[in-house]
Amino acid sequence: MTVTGAMAAAFAMAGLNSTAFAATTLSAGHVDVLDAEWDGAGFALHVHDEVNHVEYDPADAALSVPAAALVARPTGAQYAFLGTGAQVWALPQNEATAAAKNILWPGVSTEHLASGVFAGNTVQYRLGAVTRDGAATDDFSVYKVNGSTVDRYWDSGTTTTYKNKTFAVGAHDHANWVFEEPGTYKVNFTVTGTVGGVAKSATAQYTFTVSH
Template sequence: MGFHAQVASADPAPPQRGGGPRPCGRRQRTRCSSSGAARSLIAGVAPGSGGGAPDEPCPSPAEPPRAHVIPSVTTIPLPTLHENDYRRDSCPRGHEHDPWGFLLRTHRRLLTVTGIAAAALATAGLNTSAFAATTLSGGHVDVLDAEWDGADLHLHVHDEETETEYEPADVTLSVPAAAKVANPGLGFLGSGSQIWLLPDTEAEADAAGVLFPGISTEHLTTGVFANNTVTYRLTSATRNGAATDDFSVYDSSGTRWYDSNPNTTNFKSRPFGVGTHNHANWAFEEPGTYRLTFRVQGTVGGVTESATETYTVVVSS
């Protein structure tokens, strides 16, 4: 059963919490593929495997809208089903559930404005630029957060403070001037006297009022990927539109995990065991707008699976 969101003129009332947790239940989500076919995503059931609902065609932009669009509309963020839905008897330990049975960890995906929906919004006089990126500037945030839905790998940004997931394209990571620290003198950090640092400890990050960035595989289970390992690769890095060597990630001992220096192929890729949560120092040598493209990759049943996303980081002077 796909979700067809109707954009209303007033925000819906939030669900009332209370009454204790309820079973997750087995829920289905339909997602349109680029080929125009709808895929049924059910926990533990791969598309085309014979389980769950059959594939159905995606609605064409030329078709009339299936839901009535109210002329006076506003954009509302929609929490959607986590692609890895669980039955209660298979839920991970430690997870809570709201009264509807959803995992409390939710996706915050804004309505996609395409086809007739975009035309309807334009007719109503609503500027589609209202779908703006979310800015994250502090707290514990897993910047690289991989998930497997039974058919595909995905990369998300997971805000640990609010238990909210974002598509990387919908998020701007802000590094304020308060992140500036003395250059620790590591050769790969350049010759400047200062760098902008997102530290590898939460106490330091909180004291400076900056992000505490994480690299997570904790939502990947054992027994799926070869050697129970996936790899995060830095495939490109730019600052203000040009290739840059001003970004690096290193641990507390000064060992480089990643280095954007385009003149070397080293320090671009690092393996991580599944089910792990990792922190390191994220360093920027100059202010500006960085675009960092990462790919997560693993092997499932002899087939290489991957997902690639670009992250925007704005470093203030």
């Protein structure tokens, strides 16, 4: 993965990057955008660079979506939620596609969460506020294609639906992360799980820079 930003190399062996330095830009390779951990009392959300084995606080990582990510907008009624533009920026669910374009292959992880801790052995990732260049936007969505089926995980263009996705603990998943316009996106996610009948959660904001 291409990593830029002060001190990125210095922290490669240390694990979690420090908030004392400028944000690191992640631009290619396998990265788990949503990666939850549980310390026995509370959650933490990290961005996990799977190539260099570095974890970042989401505030310390900028996720690049370059012009190489541009694709023709998929056709068909099942893709109507992607708007009416001719093209969209897509970080793909397929690793080979991402590698060929030298762009990010984004994942969702609950691999660091142990079985037997959370009710139903599941947690939820919930999409919160999404802005593009400081204004609320309906231009962000995450979906997975299984054959002819489109499974919409999250969509900023709806008011209440496609906001919450449940995952089993110990799991790992990949989907398409799609942006309809260029700009700087601020995307909020909350992880929630129930422990001993009490809901526990943590929220983080993620930055995506989408460019021509």
